[in-house]
Amino acid sequence: MKVSWFILSIIVISFLTLVLYSCVFSEEDKGQILTILNKGQTLPIKTGNFFMVVLNNPGSGGYIVQDPPEFDPQVLNLLKMESRASKNSNLDGNFGEIVWTFQASKQGDSHIKIKAIRPWEKNKKSIEIFEATIMVSK
Numbered sequence: 551m552k553v554s555w556f557i558l559s560i561i562v563i564s565f566l567t568l569v570l571y572s573c574v575f576s577e578e579d580k581g582q583i584l585t586i587l588n589k590g591q592t593l594p595i596k597t598g599n600f601f602m603v604v605l606n607n608p609g610s611g612g613y614i615v616q617d618p619p620e621f622d623p624q625v626l627n628l629l630k631m632e633s634r635a636s637k638n639s640n641l642d643g644n645f646g647e648i649v650w651t652f653q654a655s656k657q658g659d660s661h662i663k664i665k666a667i668r669p670w671e672k673n674k675k676s677i678e679i680f681e682a683t684i685m686v687s688k
Contacts, residue, residue: 584682592683595654600629602651603662605680607633609645613666616676619650622660625686627653654686 581600584593595601608615618628629651636646650664661683665676 584680586680588682589680590682592685594685594687597654597657597686597688600651600653601684602649603664603680603682604647604649605664607645607648608666608679612668612670613677613679614669615648615679616665616667619680620661620663620665621652621684622658625654625656625658625660626662626684627655629653652684654684657686657688660684660686 581602582593582595584601584603586605593601603619617631621628631648631650634647634649652662661681663678664680666679667676668674
């Protein structure tokens with residue numbers, strides 16, 4: 551009997567959280583999530599809306615991501631960059647993911663380029679791990 555109340559309370563709390571989230575944020579405000587599958591694409595977004603770029607951390611190859619990424623600060627605002635631990639941390643070479651959260655601040659176009667380097671390779675250029683064009687409209 552105690553277990554069923556516990557399960558019921560989890561279901562009710564989850565449902566209320568979803569309802570509250572849906573009421574506070576419109577579909578557009580929730581934002582798009584860009585991944586490596588969006589590399590090289592041109593993506594539209596409306597002024598004021600949010601989007602995230604989520605990529606695997608390239609640390610297994612000895613790379614570190616250059617911070618901040620290249621973008622037009624007149625068009626986009628980088629709100630935060632965070633590293634997230636892997637959900638399956640028992641896999642060798644899995645360094646989790648890196649998430650950049652942006653807000654479209656002004657109408658226009660901005661390229662986003664995310665590069666990585668190996669710090670000990672002084673004479674080598676960085677590698678581009680993600681690039682996309684964001685078209686911000688009203």
